[in-house]
Amino acid sequence: MPTLYRAHFSTNAERVALALAHKGVEVDSVVIEYSDRTPVLEASGQPLVPVLVEDDGTVVADSRRILRHLEATRPDPPLFPSEPSHRAGLDVFFEWFDEVWKGPPNAIADGASSEAEIAALSARMDGWQDVFEGLLGGSDHLLGEFSAADCLAFPFLKYGALTESPDDDGFHHALVDHLSLAGRPRLADWIERMDERPRA
Numbered sequence: 513m514p515t516l517y518r519a520h521f522s523t524n525a526e527r528v529a530l531a532l533a534h535k536g537v538e539v540d541s542v543v544i545e546y547s548d549r550t551p552v553l554e555a556s557g558q559p560l561v562p563v564l565v566e567d568d569g570t571v572v573a574d575s576r577r578i579l580r581h582l583e584a585t586r587p588d589p590p591l592f593p594s595e596p597s598h599r600a601g602l603d604v605f606f607e608w609f610d611e612v613w614k615g616p617p618n619a620i621a622d623g624a625s626s627e628a629e630i631a632a633l634s635a636r637m638d639g640w641q642d643v644f645e646g647l648l649g650g651s652d653h654l655l656g657e658f659s660a661a662d663c664l665a666f667p668f669l670k671y672g673a674l675t676e677s678p679d680d681d682g683f684h685h686a687l688v689d690h691l692s693l694a695g696r697p698r699l700a701d702w703i704e705r706m707d708e709r710p711r712a
């Protein structure tokens with residue numbers, strides 16, 4: 513059975529847990545402590561979770577790479593659209609979410625200096641909530657059918673439904689404080705639907 517290195521409250525590990533369950537893949541879990549990376553360092557040569565180790569010894573680190581690896585090795589049921597233009601749209605979403613969307617909450621968590629700066633970052637996050645509301649206008653999931661896009665975004669966007677963070681991570685606090693569901697009923701429903709999905 514493959515092994516998944518994970519940690520409590522890890523958003524990026526939850527992405528993989530959702531994808532594994534969708535594909536019906538069972539894993540052994542190694543839950544690391546944030547204060548001791550030894551197990552994941554020894555397995556992968558780097559300290560971050562998630563990491564997936566296959567039975568044949570293949571080691572895949574990074575949630576986006578793991579989702580693509582799962583699709584390549586276990587294509588059924590799919591997580592990525594087969595139609596090329598839809599797949600390209602998902603590729604754009606992957607890049608945008610991690611390289612752009614995560615920027616403002618990371619900047620707030622890293623101690624954006626002034627009130628004005630925080631207000632500007634918060635406004636960007638709030639505006640993007642309308643983008644998700646719009647994406648959900650025509651279907652139950654972000655890009656049509658349930659896909660890797662939903663796995664990628666849900667563990668982060670779900671913080672918009674919380675009134676307090678479950679841990680003391682500054683990034684999670686920034687999400688709770690600056691993601692609003694007010695006036696976004698489709699996004700609120702999607703969070704509820706996604707929350708009911710199984711995880712490995």
Ligand SMILES: N[C@@H](CCC(=O)N[C@@H](CS)C(=O)NCC(=O)O)C(=O)O
Binds near residue numbers: 546559560561562574
């Ligand atoms: N790009 C990586 C990021 C992995 C990552 O930042 N993992 C977090 C948990 S969600 C972690 O291990 N954080 C520990 C730390 O930064 O000290 C991915 O998508 O998997």
